[in-house]
Amino acid sequence: MASSESQLLRPRFGYGGAPVPPFFRRSLRFPFWTSVHTNTHPISKNHLSLRVKMQPEADMMMKPVSDNKIPHVLTVAGSDSGGGAGIQADLKACAARRVYCSTVITAVTAQNTVGVQGVNIVPEDFVAEQLQSVLSDMHVDVVKTGMLPSLNIVKVLCQFLTKFPVRALVVDPVMKSSSGDVLSGSSVLTGFLGELLPMTDIVTPNIKEASVLLGGVPLKSVSDMRTAAKLIHDLGPRNVLVKGGDLPNSLDSVDVFFDGKEFYELCSPRVNTRNSHGTGCTLASCIAAELAKGSSMLSAVKTAKHFIDVALDYSRDLAIGSGVQRPFDHFLKLKNINQSSGRQNMFNPNDLLLYAVTDSTMNRKWGRTIAEAVKAAVEGGATIVQLREKDAETRDFLDASKVCLEICRSYGVPLLINDRLDVALACDADGVHVGQSDMPVRLARSLLGPEKIIGVSCKTPEQAHQAWIDGADYIGCGGVYPTNTKANNRTIGLDGLKEVSQASKLPVVAIGGINLSNARAVMEIGEPKLKGVAVVSSLFDRACILTETRNLLALVS
Numbered sequence: 001m002a003s004s005e006s007q008l009l010r011p012r013f014g015y016g017g018a019p020v021p022p023f024f025r026r027s028l029r030f031p032f033w034t035s036v037h038t039n040t041h042p043i044s045k046n047h048l049s050l051r052v053k054m055q056p057e058a059d060m061m062m063k064p065v066s067d068n069k070i071p072h073v074l075t076v077a078g079s080d081s082g083g084g085a086g087i088q089a090d091l092k093a094c095a096a097r098r099v100y101c102s103t104v105i106t107a108v109t110a111q112n113t114v115g116v117q118g119v120n121i122v123p124e125d126f127v128a129e130q131l132q133s134v135l136s137d138m139h140v141d142v143v144k145t146g147m148l149p150s151l152n153i154v155k156v157l158c159q160f161l162t163k164f165p166v167r168a169l170v171v172d173p174v175m176k177s178s179s180g181d182v183l184s185g186s187s188v189l190t191g192f193l194g195e196l197l198p199m200t201d202i203v204t205p206n207i208k209e210a211s212v213l214l215g216g217v218p219l220k221s222v223s224d225m226r227t228a229a230k231l232i233h234d235l236g237p238r239n240v241l242v243k244g245g246d247l248p249n250s251l252d253s254v255d256v257f258f259d260g261k262e263f264y265e266l267c268s269p270r271v272n273t274r275n276s277h278g279t280g281c282t283l284a285s286c287i288a289a290e291l292a293k294g295s296s297m298l299s300a301v302k303t304a305k306h307f308i309d310v311a312l313d314y315s316r317d318l319a320i321g322s323g324v325q326r327p328f329d330h331f332l333k334l335k336n337i338n339q340s341s342g343r344q345n346m347f348n349p350n351d352l353l354l355y356a357v358t359d360s361t362m363n364r365k366w367g368r369t370i371a372e373a374v375k376a377a378v379e380g381g382a383t384i385v386q387l388r389e390k391d392a393e394t395r396d397f398l399d400a401s402k403v404c405l406e407i408c409r410s411y412g413v414p415l416l417i418n419d420r421l422d423v424a425l426a427c428d429a430d431g432v433h434v435g436q437s438d439m440p441v442r443l444a445r446s447l448l449g450p451e452k453i454i455g456v457s458c459k460t461p462e463q464a465h466q467a468w469i470d471g472a473d474y475i476g477c478g479g480v481y482p483t484n485t486k487a488n489n490r491t492i493g494l495d496g497l498k499e500v501s502q503a504s505k506l507p508v509v510a511i512g513g514i515n516l517s518n519a520r521a522v523m524e525i526g527e528p529k530l531k532g533v534a535v536v537s538s539l540f541d542r543a544c545i546l547t548e549t550r551n552l553l554a555l556v557s
């Protein structure tokens with residue numbers, strides 16, 4: 001990663017004493033012309049611009065060789081001198097998500113943890129000049145916007161987006177800072193409604209911004225957020241994410257995502273912290289970064305929300321500045337992890353809520369392919385899938401895994417492979433589930449690397465402890481009830497599940513004989529580490545997988 005990034009950041013030849021191949025030597029004689037001029041725009045009286053232009057020949061020679069393409073986000077936003085939000089947050093978010101980020105600055109703010117002390121808007125012709133510089137030279141995948149402080153800047157941006165189309169446009173409709181200071185005037189709204197939103201792939205308002213976009217209707221509940229998402233969608237963007245972080249009286253942070261057809265309520269426990277300045281910018285930048293890597297929209301949104309949750313959680317104890325609008329750290333998790341085990345993955349324990357585990361015998365019995373079974377389960381709301389194909393030929397298993405992976409990725413659902421690390425590696429699945437007599441977890445981790453998910457079956461507190469030591473992400477605990485799906489499997493009952501869940505440092509999913517009649521009893525043991533149920537026959541040995549999945553999800557949610 002580091003080497004390909006650095007290749008892109010530097011011209012390949014001719015600088016820093018590196019040898020210069022003959023063909024490129026000519027380019028080193030390029031004449032620069034420079035001019036220094038004072039900009040007399042009323043808002044930025046002392047704006048001094050140093051222009052450095054290259055002649056076309058040299059320009060051509062300087063272009064990096066593009067055989068090492070890195071996903072690229074361009075952020076068009078304001079600078080926050082405190083480093084918590086704006087351009088600075090966007091750069092950090094993209095770096096943390098390992099995506100290149102270029103910047104067009106629309107305003108320079110004097111800002112800290114107390115509030116915004118000053119705003120200096122960049123003249124629109126100089127915003128245009130920055131856009132021209134970046135878009136005419138670099139291959140930008142996704143544009144993300146933040147503070148757009150004037151109607152003319154919105155118009156200029158829309159002209160450039162028409163001239164230089166990109167794969168996706170992510171709009172964070174920044175209107176006020178978290179301290180309540182106004183960052184874009186009311187005239188900008190005209191530009192949003194008339195020009196920008198119809199070009200937008202996803203817009204990410206918080207509840208106040210959603211209210212402004214809709215002419216001032218108040219949003220007080222998740223139901224209001226759903227209505228707002230639909231109404232904002234009618235204004236033109238293809239997807240809408242209404243962020244409910246500021247919703248009063250809510251223990252959870254609930255965001256409503258609407259793609260024009262379906263609503264998704266994305267829930268996570270509210271992180272109780274003051275260190276949340278810049279979360280909006282970071283979320284939108286993470287979405288942009290994931291889209292630049294090729295994720296589907298829903299998957300990008302889920303990953304971004306999880307990134308924010310983890311970053312806020314890890315930054316609870318940071319103390320930067322004396323005010324209350326404090327920033328968080330985008331890299332803290334990475335730093336902590338690098339110091340301990342080197343892990344960097346983004347496993348979300350909440351994904352264990354409804355874990356669908358396939359079975360080839362059952363699919364044969366009902367005349368289904370694995371892919372058909374998996375599609376029905378994820379459509380019904382399964383939150384994670386495991387392919388457990390005990391008698392499949394390797395080639396067939398690999399081909400089926402690739403198809404299932406495509407299905408799961410399009411729904412933002414992780415896909416794990418039972419036992420077969422070779423298949424998981426070959427199809428780049430999200431991870432594996434292993435038993436006590438399969439590949440040891442420690443070895444699986446070293447073969448799969450730090451980012452893959454590893455689950456391990458445990459029946460005792462000792463096994464759960466070892467799983468944690470060895471670097472697993474979750475444990476599967478059971479059989480909770482007797483089952484015909486796995487022969488000779490000892491039943492540990494609800495008491496056994498409770499004992500293991502209490503001892504486990506890792507998230508736990510219960511398995512074995514779980515169905516519509518007992519799933520609630522399992523979840524009601526009320527152990528914080530117990531995150532969900534894993535099921536085989538109660539989904540896949542049924543006539544309609546989709547209906548069974550929906551019904552079971554409703555029970556455990």
Ligand SMILES: Cc1ncc(COP(=O)(O)OP(=O)(O)O)c(N)n1
Pocket residue numbers: 355357386388418419433434435436438455456457475476477486509511534
């Ligand atoms: C989520 C989950 N938990 C437990 C198991 C059982 O795995 P294992 O012990 O490897 O037994 P087999 O599945 O191989 O029969 C599981 N598959 N998933």
Ligand SMILES: Cc1ncsc1CCOP(=O)(O)O
Pocket residue numbers: 478479480482483484485486489511512513514534535536537538
């Ligand atoms: C794979 C496995 N591991 C422990 S019990 C079990 C089987 C679960 O299947 P079912 O949900 O049909 O009881």
